[in-house]
Amino acid sequence: MFELSERARRYQDDLLAFMDEHIYPAEAVYEAQMAEAGDPHFQPPIVEELKTEARKRGLWNLFHPHPQWGPGLTNLEYAPLAEIMGRSAHLAPEATNCSAPDTGNMEVLTLFGTPEHQEQWLRPLLEGEIRSAFAMTEPAVASSDATNIQLRMERDGDDYVLNGRKWWTSNALHKNCKVLIVMGKTDPSAPTHRQQSMMVVPIDAPGVTVQRGLPVFGYQDREGHAEVTFENVRVPATALLAGEGDGFMISQARLGPGRIHHCMRAVGMAERALDLMIDRAQSRVTFGEPVANRANIQDWIAESRIEIDMARLLTLKAAYLMDTVGNKAARTEIAAIKVAAPNVALKVVDRAIQVHGGAGVSDDFPLASMYAHLRTLRLADGPDEVHKRSIAQWELRRRDPQWGRKS
Ligand SMILES: Cc1cc2nc3c(=O)[nH]c(=O)nc-3n(C[C@H](O)[C@H](O)[C@H](O)COP(=O)(O)OP(=O)(O)OC[C@H]3O[C@@H](n4cnc5c(N)ncnc54)[C@H](O)[C@@H]3O)c2cc1C
Numbered sequence: 001m002f003e004l005s006e007r008a009r010r011y012q013d014d015l016l017a018f019m020d021e022h023i024y025p026a027e028a029v030y031e032a033q034m035a036e037a038g039d040p041h042f043q044p045p046i047v048e049e050l051k052t053e054a055r056k057r058g059l060w061n062l063f064h065p066h067p068q069w070g071p072g073l074t075n076l077e078y079a080p081l082a083e084i085m086g087r088s089a090h091l092a093p094e095a096t097n098c099s100a101p102d103t104g105n106m107e108v109l110t111l112f113g114t115p116e117h118q119e120q121w122l123r124p125l126l127e128g129e130i131r132s133a134f135a136m137t138e139p140a141v142a143s144s145d146a147t148n149i150q151l152r153m154e155r156d157g158d159d160y161v162l163n164g165r166k167w168w169t170s171n172a173l174h175k176n177c178k179v180l181i182v183m184g185k186t187d188p189s190a191p192t193h194r195q196q197s198m199m200v201v202p203i204d205a206p207g208v209t210v211q212r213g214l215p216v217f218g219y220q221d222r223e224g225h226a227e228v229t230f231e232n233v234r235v236p237a238t239a240l241l242a243g244e245g246d247g248f249m250i251s252q253a254r255l256g257p258g259r260i261h262h263c264m265r266a267v268g269m270a271e272r273a274l275d276l277m278i279d280r281a282q283s284r285v286t287f288g289e290p291v292a293n294r295a296n297i298q299d300w301i302a303e304s305r306i307e308i309d310m311a312r313l314l315t316l317k318a319a320y321l322m323d324t325v326g327n328k329a330a331r332t333e334i335a336a337i338k339v340a341a342p343n344v345a346l347k348v349v350d351r352a353i354q355v356h357g358g359a360g361v362s363d364d365f366p367l368a369s370m371y372a373h374l375r376t377l378r379l380a381d382g383p384d385e386v387h388k389r390s391i392a393q394w395e396l397r398r399r400d401p402q403w404g405r406k407s
Contacts, residue, residue, distance in 0.1 A: 015062075040213070040224075041174065050094075051094070064110075086264060086265030086268025104258035108250055113200070113241060133170060133171040133180050134169070134170070136149065138166055151163070160186075160234075160236075161232055167228070178203055180208070181199070185197075187245065196245070196248055197247045208229075216376055256334055257322070259338045260315065263311075264315055266374060269345050273352040274348055276367065311341045315337050318334050331390070338387050341377075350371065353368070
């Protein structure tokens with residue numbers, strides 16, 4: 001059922017070769033260039049070199065489902081490729097122009113952008129010339145319920161005027177970030193899910209200020225997670241994506257594929273952590289025996305294999321359903337994998353850290369940084385609890401269609 005197509009297998013072989021020949025050897029170069037720059041948001045030359053090489057090999061925009069913009073792979077075909085990229089998450093997604101949040105933003109601009117948006121923003125994004133950010137979450141309100149979003153978008157003649165404060169706007173500190181897709185309220189008196197709209201806002205528009213980068217467990221990620229203020233930011237009415245009140249509809253369209261890409265990469269990270277755990281357990285000796293001979297360590301290795309394979313199969317099932325019956329019908333599986341994949345990967349990375357001893361929490365190995373990144377995936381794109389709430393509601397209504405509906 002989940003057998004790879006001929007072309008997906010070709011891409012997989014090409015990507016594996018690219019990882020071995022270029023990405024893994026570049027990891028140390030990347031670390032050295034970042035350390036030398038002393039700026040956490042520096043764009044190291046090695047990343048641009050990798051982009052050139054990936055493009056030359058045809059490993060570019062692999063995520064894009066529409067054939068006019070990329071190879072037009074299905075979600076099921078893309079899944080194993082994203083998993084491979086997840087093994088080197090700082091480098092491989094950006095090298096192949098498959099990074100979040102650009103992938104979701106490119107999808108939105110493809111589906112809902114005007115020809116002008118597509119020329120000004122989508123084309124350079126697809127070319128890897130610029131990057132983008134998605135600004136929905138706000139510090140002042142519980143943003144996992146997006147109906148709480150407060151940023152105001154008020155119509156004024158031919159313009160909209162934006163006022164508000166966002167945070168966790170990932171990528172806004174990337175040196176190439178030029179554009180934000182912003183969610184805000186155009187009509188607070190409209191029905192609850194028609195109050196919000198999305199607009200395309202240049203990051204250098206007067207009144208947009210990137211206030212600071214938020215650290216994650218002390219790490220300042222290169223792309224940055226920014227707190228951004230909007231003070232009387234004036235954009236033309238043509239900045240609107242789709243129509244007024246369509247913000248919720250767009251966010252649903254955007255988050256389905258984005259969520260599953262994160263999960264695929266998380267499975268790849270878990271695989272790499274398992275490899276590291278095994279190598280370390282085989283190479284260290286305590287009390288006369290390799291650590292790998294201990295029953296509890298073998299239990300962790302076996303449990304990790306079982307859990308990773310379960311997470312991968314659920315991810316592939318979600319991808320298959322998205323391709324065959326659509327994102328809406330696949331919503332239970334999309335929500336389920338968004339909970340399962342980061343949790344499985346976290347468990348595997350945690351075991352790998354333990355097997356490494358002190359080295360596991362240092363930055364001589366990628367495990368500590370993997371852990372920090374994966375932990376955020378239990379929050380980003382919706383916390384576990386919100387996805388579980390949705391799954392439970394759909395399950396309850398499967399038995400009683402009226403369950404929880406207001407009469
Ligand atoms: C590294 C990182 C990157 C991010 N990138 C982006 C980005 O690019 N753009 C963007 O807009 N946002 C981004 N986010 C923000 C992320 O999407 C939000 O943090 C998330 O949606 C939760 O919103 P909140 O932080 O306001 O938490 P709140 O809404 O305040 O929720 C807090 C907690 O309450 C609990 N909770 C909430 N609802 C329920 C419920 N129904 N039942 C039980 N418990 C519940 C959950 O445990 C939840 O974690 C990012 C976050 C992180 C950490």
